[in-house]
Amino acid sequence: MTNTLPVCRAHWADIPDIVELVVAPFVGSPISEWLVPDERRRRDVLSSVIRIWTEHALLFGEAYLLQDRSAAAVWLHRYGPIPRTSGYGERLAAACGDYVDRFLLLDDVLRTHRPARPHNHLAFFAVAPDGHRVRRATTLLAASTARMGQALLPTYTEATSVTDRDLYARHGYVSGEPFALPGGTTAYPMWRSPGQRRPGPGASVTAARPHMPARRRRGPDLPVRVVLDASAILAFTKGSTAVGGAIAQVAEEGHLFGLPVACLAEASRSVVDTARLDLLVDHPAAAVLTVDPLSWSALADTYRTVGRLDLASALLAATSNACTILTAQPDQYAGLTGDEPIMSA
Secondary structure, three states, X not given: OOOOOOEEEOOHHHHHHHHHHHHXXXXXXXXXXXXXXXXXXXXXXXXXXXHHHHHHHHHOEEEEEEOOOOEEEEEEEEOOOOOOOOOHHHHXXXXXXXXXXXXXXXXXXXXXXXXXXXXXXXXXXXXXXXXXXXXXXXXXXHHHHHHHHOOOOOEEXXXXXXXXXXXXXXXXXXXXXXXEOOOOOEEEEEEEOOOOOOOOOOOOOOOOOOOOOHHHOOOOOOOEEEEEOHHHHHHHHOOXXXXXXXXXXXXXXXXXXEEEHHHHHHHHOOOOOHHHHHHHHOOOOEEEXXXXXHHHHHHHHHHHHHOOHHHXXXXXXXXXXXXXXXXXXXXXXXXXXXXOOEEEO
16 A cells, blocks of 8 residues: 655745755754854754755745655756846855855855756755654655756756765655765766666766757746736845745746736836846746837827836736736825736835
């Protein structure tokens, strides 16, 4: 009799659970002790940094959890260069304080040894330490690796213990040449070719030709399901989980979210964290929307009604795409006639 543990797709609201799962075993490891020598600060610093990396992964990849929140797998889609915004170092600096150079060094070492060819990268894999750890790890690794295999791309991860290396090997991963991490930890690069169930003699590590999921293509065939106005864009740059969750859901469903140029311009006047604004614009499901010159009259009429060009642009974009406006300030649309589709963030 088979007893399968349910695996579910993680969403923005699951980030705290993922961070806790990853930090719990990591905080006592040699690499974490090197990253943050101050034991009193270590957990807080690691939690802040891993949250940044997990947010990035949910925007440019996907994550899975066992339904009981006892295990997490966080993946990045490395089909090409993942946007590294100019503010990445600043965000790390805010989280790490005096230890930022150590985190940047670790990032550089991992990037140097990471394959350049297209692949899906298992960035974090964590399982709660209980009596069923092996079963939970096996279930989640098998399910999430199978999901990644649907893209017909290889998968890659780094194991930092012989136990983890052997776990990945049982799922078809082949170990490459070990390399040293700062602080003395040995990392084993693990590579799995599409469809490979177990390692064999002469197993190839050549990447298959990438087949991009439809949701990563920006084209006229993909519908815009929600338009972010300036207030929603600004809320995202301030870390809004409501906006982050909404756009993650849109991307997961294979659709686009719209960013009207006028709304981006209005939001940018108040944005402090420009790195997160770049992250939003560079999202593979983002569509920057301009106004059709033939629709200038409709824009002008809407502008006269609402009194602001950015609001008028958001309303016109939502009408043109038959979709919803996501806003953090629904009251600014008060007084409009009709039933405009407004969704509060």
